[in-house]
Amino acid sequence: MSLELLIMFAFGGAFLTYLAGKISSKLRDIFALLCSVALVVIVSSLYKVETTITLYNGFFGMPLSMRLNPMAWFFAIAIVSSSALVVLYSMSYMKHRERTDYYYFMLLLINAAMLAIVLSGDLVSFFISWEIMSWSTFLLISYNRNAALPAGIKYIVMSLIGSMCMLVGIISIYTAFDTITISEIVQHMATATAGYKLFLLIIFSITFGIKNAVVPLHTWLPDAYAESPSPFSAVLSGMLTRMGIFGFLLIMFVMVGAENSLHMGRGFFSYHNILAWLGAITIVIPTFIAMLQNDAKKLLAWHGIGQGGYMIVGIAFGTSLGLAGGIFHTLNHAIYIILLFLSVGAIEYSTNGLRDLNSLGGLFKKMPIAFLGGLLGICGLIGIPLTNGFVSKWLIYKTLILGKAPFLAFATLLGTWGTILSVYKFLHNLYLGQLPQEHQNIKKTPLAMQIPIVILSLTILVFGILPGLPLKSINAMIVSFGFTPLTVSIWGISSETGTLNMINIFSILLVVVAIFWLIFQAARKSTAVDQYDNYAAGAAIPKDKYNYTVEFYAPFYRMATPYLRDIFDMLYQKIARFTEFACDNIRKIYTGYVSDYIIYIILFLALLISAQLKWSVF
Amino acid sequence: MRKCIGIILLIIIAWGILTSLQTMPFGVSRAKVANHYINNGKDETGAANIVTSVVINYRAFDTLGEVTVLFLSAIGLGAVLATIKTREKRDTEKASLILSTGCRFLFPPIILFGAYIFIHGHLTPGGGFQGGAIIASAFLLMYLGCHGEKRLNDRCSTFSESLGGLAFVIIGLIGLAVGTHYFLNNFMPLGKFNTLLSAGVIPIIYIAIGFKVGAELSKIIDLLMEES
Amino acid sequence: MIVIVTFLIVAMLAAAVSAYFFRDLLNAVIASCMVSLIAAVMFILLHAPDVAMAEASIGAALVTTVFVIAIRRTTRYEK
C-alpha cells in the first residue's frame, strides 16, 4: 500500500503544488516543501522493506508493477532527500523569478518520475517514467530562455535518440520473452542467446550512456547544466544524470545478470572492459576540458561528466569492491555536486546572475556559508580524506589495482589530478583572492539557501568519516546482484589486501590539523591590507589588472586548447547541420507546381502498372 | 521533354486499361447482378423503367449520395463565390425582342417537359436528374435570352432544394420505421403496373429529386451569371 | 445505319481533336459541346434515351454555359 501511496503522493503532490500556486505563492512553497519532506519520511520508513505491487493491468493487459528492493530504496532515498533540499533552497532562490508555479511543478514532477523509475518493477512503467522525466527535464532546462533554448533542444534530441533505442530494446524483450516484468525477464534471460544479450546490453547502454553522459554521448550535458536554474542544475547533475547509472546497474546486473554481462566477449574486447575504458576516457578528457572553463557552472558540468566516468569504471569492472565503489560514488557525487551547484547558485543569487570565474573573487568573507559548501564540495570532488569522495575513490582505485588494470588506474588518478587543478581555480576565483569593488554590497544569502548547504556539507563529512552508513545498504544491493558481500563496518570497509578504516585516518588527521593550526596561530605575522592599497614599483596597479586570477591557467590553456576540443560535439553539430540541410532540400520535392504533382501521380500509377504487367512483381 | 514523359506514362496507363478491357468480352452479358435487375426488377419494384428501378430502389442510397454531391457543389460554389467580391458591371447588350419573346414563350413548355420527365420517371426513360437538368436549362434560357429580367427566386429555390432532399431522407427513414425496417425501403403498395400511381415510393422520390436537381442546377447558373 | 454511326463517330473525333487544337477557347468550348451533342445522339442510337437526355441537357447545355462564363471572366485566347 505504501508504495502506491508514495507514487500517488509524488505525482499528486506535483499537480497540487501547481494548483496551490494559483492560490498563493506562499501556500505553494509550503506545500511543495511538505510534499518533498513527506516523501523523505515515507521512503525512509520503507527501509529494508521488499515488496512488489501491481498498479494496474491497463496497458495492453501488461501488468504494470512497482517493486521495492535494496537498489530501488537506495536510489529512492537519495532522490527524495536531494529534492527536498533543493525545494527548500528554491524557496528563496526562485522567489523573484517568473513562472515559479511552473518551476515547482516541473521540479516535483521530475522528482516523482525519477522515483517512479527506480521503483518500477517492469520495463514499460520504467520507460513511461523515463520519458516523463525526459520531457519535464527539457521543459525545465529551457526555463532560463535565451542560451537555454539550444541547450534544451540538444538535450531532448539526444534524449529522444536514447529513448527510441530503449523502446526498441524493451519491445524486443517483450516479443522475445512475452513479459515485461523485470523479475520474470531475469528468469527468461537464461534461455537467451549470447548475441541477443549483447544486443540488449548495447542498445540499453546507448540510452543510459546518453543519460549518464559517457564520452561519445555526453555533449548535451555541459550546456544543459550550465543553462538551467541552479537548484535544478543540482538535481540534474546529482540524481537525474545518475539515472543512467541506475539503468546500467539494472541492465547489467539485474536483467542480463552479472555472470552474463561480465563474460560478454573476449579479452580486451569484452563488453564490460570496453565500457570501463569508455568510463576512463570519460574521466580524463572532460576533467581537463573543465580546467579551461571560465563559467563556474560549466566547469562543474564538465566535472559532472568526469565523475560519471568513475562510476562507470567502478561498476563496469564488475567486482564487488568496484561495484560498491561505483555505487557509493554515485551517492557521494550527488551530495557534493548538489552542494557545489547550490553554493554557485548562492553566488549567482547574490551577484544577480554572475557566474563568470574571471569577474568574481574574494567572496569568502561575504558568503561564509557558501564558501563552506564550496570548500567541502570540492574536497569531496577531489577525494580528500575525511570527505565522502575519498572513500568511494579509494574503493575504485583499490579495485583497479587489485584487478591488475594499471592503465585504468592511471586514468583515474590522472582524472583526480586534473580535478585538483581545475577545482582549485574554481575555489580560488570564486571565494579567495580579491573581492571586486562592485561586489562589496552583495545580497545576503537567505536562510532557506543556507540550510541545505550546511546539511549537505555535514553529510559529506559524516559519510566521509562513517562510510559504513551508506555502504551497508550498498552491500545489500551488491548481494542482491549475486556478488560476494563486503565486510563493512561503520568506520570503513575491509578487503583482501587492506582495510580502510576512517576512524584511524580521522584521528591522525585531526592531530595533524591541530598541530598545523597551532603553528600557524603562533607564527602569524601578516597584516590585512585593502586590495587597492598595493603598489608596484611605486605606481598604483590599474584597477582592471588587480584581479590576478583572471585567466588563471592561461599558459596551459594556450597549450592544451587545440587538443581538448570537444570533437564529438563538433561531429554532432555537423550531423545536425547536415540533417537540416537535407530537410531543407527534401522539402523541395513539393515544388508548388500542379503539373509536377500530376506527373508524380501518373508516374506512380504507370510504374505500378508496368511493374505488374511487364515483370509481374506482385 | 516533360510532354514526352507525360505521353509515355499515359501510354503505359492506356496499355494497362486495354489489357484489362481485353478480359471483358464486349456485349456479352456476364453480370449476374444486371440479370437479376432485368428479370426481377419489374416484380420487386413495380417500375416499368428498369433503369429507374435500379436508380431509385436497388441503388437508392447511391442516388441519395449523388443528390448530395450536387447539393454540395451548389453550396460549395456559393460559399467560395461569397468570399470573392469582385463584382463589376459590364455593358451588356439587351437581347432583341424576338429573342426574348421566344425565350419567354419557350420557358413554360420546357419546365413542363422537365416536370413530365421526372413525374413519369418510373414509366418512361428519364427521371429526376434528367427532369431537373431540363428545368435548369429552361432557367438558363431565361438568363441568356432575357438578360436580367427574370431571376431565380432565392427563397423559392432554397425551399425546393431543402424540401427535396429532406423528403428523400424522410421517406428513407419512414421505410426504416415501418414495415420491414429497412432504410429506403419501398414500403408503399406497388400498385398497378405501368400506371402513373404505381411503383410505391419511386415517383415521390423522383419528384423530390426533380425539384432538388432543378433548383440546384439553376442556382449554380444563377450564381455564375450573377458574378459575370 | 452503319453509315450514320460512322459519320457520327468521325465527326465526334474531329470535334474532340479540334477542341484540343483551337487557340480560341470559345471555339474549343463549342467543339466540346459538339462532342457532347453527338454523344447524346449516339446514346439514343444505342437505346439509352435517358442517358441521352442527361447528356444533352448537362453535357451540351449547362457545362458549355459554365465554360463560356469562365471564359468571359478570364481570357479568350490560350497563351
Place this chain on the structure above:
Amino acid sequence: MNEMSILDPVLLIAIPLGLAFLIPLLGLVSKKIVRWIPVVGFLFNGIVALLILPHVLKQPIIVKIGGFVPPFGINLYAGSVGMLLASLIAITGFLVSIYAVKYITKGAEQKYHILFLLLLTGATGVVLTGDIFNLFVFFEILCISSYALVAYLGTRSGLEASIKYLIQGSIGSSFLLIGIGLLYGQFGTLNMADLARQIVDYTEPSVFVSMVFMITGLGIEAAIFPLNAWLPDAHSSAPSSVSAVLSGIAIEVGLYAVIRVLFTIFAVSNFFIFFMVLGVLTVLIGEMSAFAQKNIKRMLAYSSIGQIGLIVFAFSISTQLGVAGGLFQMVSHTLGKALLFLCAGYMIFRTGSMEISSLEGIGKKMPITALCFTIGTFSIVGLPPFTGFASKFMIIRAALANGELLLQILIGLVLVGTIIEGAYFFKIIQTIYFKGAHKTDNREEAPVTALIPMLILVSFIIVIGMFPNIIDKVLQPAASELLDQVKYIGSVLG
C-alpha cells in the same frame, strides 16, 4: 435484431444528411440555430455510434438498404473497424463543431456548416459502406466538401490551394472510377464481398490494373508519399477547424479505404512490402519537410504526412498487431492533430500570423491553449503517458514481432523520423513558452466554446494513453475483421 432496428447504423449517415438539407430552411428562420445544427447532428451520431459499437464487436451488422439482399442492393457493413472510425468521426466532429460555433464568423457561415456536416457524413459513409460504388459516391461527398472548405476563407492562398487540391483530387476520383468500372466490367458486381469472393479464384494479372487505379485514386486522398503534394497547401490554408478534420479525419478515411481495398477486396499479400517502403518514405519525407517549415499550419500539415506514413507502415505489416497498431495510431493521430489544429487556430487568430516566430510569449497570453498544444505535440511525438506513445508502442511491437530484418531496418528509419518530429515540435514548445521578452501581456484566452473541445480532447489523449485497454478491446476485433477476408465475405453473403 428487433431492438437494434432503432439503432440502425444507417442513421449515422441519414440523420446528418437530413440535417444538412434542413440547414438552408432553418437559415431562413434564424441564423443562430444553424451554428448548432452540426453540434446536434454529431452529438446524435456520437451517441448512436457508441451505443452500436459494443454490438458489432462480435458480429458485424449488415444493413441492407431498401431491403435488397446483397449483392443486388447496397449494403452497409457496420463492423468493428467501421464503427470504431464512425465513432471517432462523430466525436471529433462534435468537438470541432462546438469549436466552430464561435470560430467561424466570416464568410457564408450557413454554407460552412452544411459543408462541414457533409464532409464528415461522407467520411462516415466511406467507413461504413460495403459497396464499392457507394464508397466512391461518399468519397466524392468527402472530397467536394473539402475542396470548398479549403477555399472558404477566400484568401488567395486558399483559392490556389483549393484549385490544386481540386485538380489532383479530381484526377484521383477519376482513377478510382476507372478502377471501379474495370472491376464491374470484369466481375459484374459492385458489392465488396461479392467482388472479393470472385477475385479469390481469378488469376488474370489484369485485375491488378484495376486495383492500382483504385489505390492511386484513394491514395491521393490518403496522402501516401508521391500522391500527397496537395496536402500541405490545402491543410494550411483552410480555416483551422477544417484543417483539424481534414488532417484528423479525411486522410485517415482515405487510408481506411485503401486498406479496405487491399485487405478485403484484393487480399494481395506480396504488395505489402512495397507499401511498407512507401510508408517509411512518407514518414521520412513528411517529417523532414516539416522540420524546415516556418509556418505553423504547414508544419502541422507535413507532420500529418509523417503520421500517415507511420499508419501505412503499421498496416502493411499486416499482422493482427500491426493492423491494430495502425488503427490505434489513426485514433491517436486524429485526437492529437485535431487538438493541435484547434489550438493553433486560436493562436493564429490572436497573433494574426501563422509564422512560428510570432507565437513567442503565447504561453503567457493563452496559457490553457498553450498547455493543450503542448500535450498535443507530446502525444504526436509519442511521449508517454499520452496516446501517441501507446500506439507507437504497439506498432514497434508489431514490427519487431516477426524478427524480419527488413522490418527492423524500416522501423529504425521510422524512429529516425520520430526524432526529427520531436526536434521540431520541441522547438515550437520553446517558442511558445520560453522565447521572447519577459513581458506580461494581458491574457487573451480562447473563448469557452474553443476551450471545451480542446480540454475534452486532452482528457481523451491522457485517459486513452494511460489506459489503452479501453480501446484495445475494440482494436483487436477490428484488426481481425480487416485481416479475415473469409469472414467478411461470409457475413455479407451468408
